[in-house]
Amino acid sequence: MLDFSHKDTFRHGIHPPENKDDTAGLPIRQFPFAPVLIVPLSQHLGKPARVTVREGQEIIRGQTIAEADGFMSVAMHAPASGTVRRIGLAPSISGKMVEAVYIEPLPASTQEIADGEPCDIDSATPDEIISAIQAAGIVGLGGAAFPTHVKLRPPEGKTLDTLFINGVECEPYLTTDHRVMLEQSDDIFMGIRYLLKVTGTPKAIIAIEANKPDAAEKLRQACPADLPVEVRVAPVKYPQGAEKMVIAALLGREIPSGGLPADVGAVCCNVATTAEIGRLLPRGRGIQERVITITGPGITKKGNYRIPIGTTVRFALEQCGAVDDISRVFMGGPMMGPSVSNLDMPITKGTSGITAFTTAETGHATGHNKVFPCIHCARCVEACPLFLNPSQLGILAKNEEYEKMADEFHLMDCFECGSCSYVCPSHIPLVQYFRMSKKMVRKVRAAS
Numbered sequence: 001m002l003d004f005s006h007k008d009t010f011r012h013g014i015h016p017p018e019n020k021d022d023t024a025g026l027p028i029r030q031f032p033f034a035p036v037l038i039v040p041l042s043q044h045l046g047k048p049a050r051v052t053v054r055e056g057q058e059i060i061r062g063q064t065i066a067e068a069d070g071f072m073s074v075a076m077h078a079p080a081s082g083t084v085r086r087i088g089l090a091p092s093i094s095g096k097m098v099e100a101v102y103i104e105p106l107p108a109s110t111q112e113i114a115d116g117e118p119c120d121i122d123s124a125t126p127d128e129i130i131s132a133i134q135a136a137g138i139v140g141l142g143g144a145a146f147p148t149h150v151k152l153r154p155p156e157g158k159t160l161d162t163l164f165i166n167g168v169e170c171e172p173y174l175t176t177d178h179r180v181m182l183e184q185s186d187d188i189f190m191g192i193r194y195l196l197k198v199t200g201t202p203k204a205i206i207a208i209e210a211n212k213p214d215a216a217e218k219l220r221q222a223c224p225a226d227l228p229v230e231v232r233v234a235p236v237k238y239p240q241g242a243e244k245m246v247i248a249a250l251l252g253r254e255i256p257s258g259g260l261p262a263d264v265g266a267v268c269c270n271v272a273t274t275a276e277i278g279r280l281l282p283r284g285r286g287i288q289e290r291v292i293t294i295t296g297p298g299i300t301k302k303g304n305y306r307i308p309i310g311t312t313v314r315f316a317l318e319q320c321g322a323v324d325d326i327s328r329v330f331m332g333g334p335m336m337g338p339s340v341s342n343l344d345m346p347i348t349k350g351t352s353g354i355t356a357f358t359t360a361e362t363g364h365a366t367g368h369n370k371v372f373p374c375i376h377c378a379r380c381v382e383a384c385p386l387f388l389n390p391s392q393l394g395i396l397a398k399n400e401e402y403e404k405m406a407d408e409f410h411l412m413d414c415f416e417c418g419s420c421s422y423v424c425p426s427h428i429p430l431v432q433y434f435r436m437s438k439k440m441v442r443k444v445r446a447a448s
């Protein structure tokens with residue numbers, strides 16, 4: 001059971017160093033085009049998009065290059081004007097090779113972005129807005145990459161009363177959402193207009209952590225008088241940005257085990273996703289670039305960049321002055337971001353940042369990563385925001401008792417925040433165990 005006795009926050013959780021100062025004050029800059037952009041057809045949870053271009057075809061920046069294949073799918077758009085060089089496999093963060101469109105940008109092009117059919121906020125119906133969001137290829141930009149139009153439809157029989165705009169950004173190092181809130185307030189409020197109309201919710205809450213007072217102030221001042229929006233500030237604590245935690249913290253409502261925000265009358269949308277809805281729909285455009293933070297001790301030119309989708313991690317690191325002894329790169333931040341195993345994988349819609357670390361921080365050179373036996377200190381139990389028992393789950397994972405983990409110890413509720421691993425004095429990679437165990441449970445359940 002969650003505990004709401006602490007005002008505007010949740011119990012448990014941790015306080016890792018924030019490390020946001022290097023980039024929080026740096027305005028968003030446009031990133032250059034790489035010689036080749038690799039656009040995977042599956043950048044979201046659900047069915048891959050269906051490609052609509054062929055090899056050798058000239059395309060225009062912003063043009064639809066793949067359309068949604070069913071409701072659990074979204075469209076893809078050209079990140080640059082150029083030529084489709086190849087349609088083939090590319091590395092992905094899941095470790096699997098996935099189908100992708102390889103685009104060579106045209107050096108002589110002005111790189112104007114193609115407009116499409118506008119979605120007018122006043123005349124569009126909720127269904128038309130849902131279709132426009134899907135056609136714009138919009139997914140959760142906070143990292144989840146869940147198709148946004150799907151989560152906006154409440155399940156049968158559920159009524160929504162609160163739209164949550166999530167600007168918490170609790171992940172260390174990342175300042176993407178922070179900069180979007182400072183620089184794109186008009187887009188955010190336009191996005192909220194679409195979202196209020198489509199969800200039928202009477203009010204919106206923008207949730208921000210206390211380490212971003214300038215963003216809270218900016219949004220309070222910029223909020224149009226006719227919009228029912230409240231800006232709420234929560235104390236800094238990790239993982240406050242998780243949907244379950246932010247709804248618990250600011251609404252005092254507990255999402256049941258295995259449930260969704262809709263079960264407690266809420267719908268949650270990341271603030272950068274909201275800004276993209278407000279920026280793209282009035283011009284009928286799709287996502288062909290996104291804002292990311294590129295940072296970490298292994299980067300000399302840290303910053304917040306609007307980067308074309310399909311830019312490889314290798315090109316991004318080269319442009320940002322990566323140092324020689326980088327030992328670990330994360331897609332996202334170091335707490336929840338998956339580790340990059342192949343630098344030739346592309347940045348996708350779900351990539352909120354790249355953080356690069358050298359051997360000095362990751363401990364490869366010093367042996368600090370050596371794993372020791374569990375000493376039953378219970379620090380992991382005190383850290384878990386869902387009141388799970390990571391120590392016990394870790395023992396079961398080692399014994400490959402996956403079904404018991406799921407049935408008796410709520411493994412599937414774990415959202416892989418990494419708090420337990422972070423505090424473990426024995427350096428037991430608990431979250432890696434849980435990630436792998438969840439995959440095994442899903443595999444077994446799918447087969448039965």
Ligand code: SF4
Pocket residue numbers: 383384385386387388389390413414415416417418419420421430431434
């Ligand atoms: S990774 Fe899972 S088990 Fe560990 S603290 Fe987070 S939610 Fe709890």
Ligand code: SF4
Pocket residue numbers: 373374375376377378379380381390391394423424425426427428
């Ligand atoms: S924090 Fe680590 S050592 Fe302590 S109980 Fe949990 S798994 Fe064991």
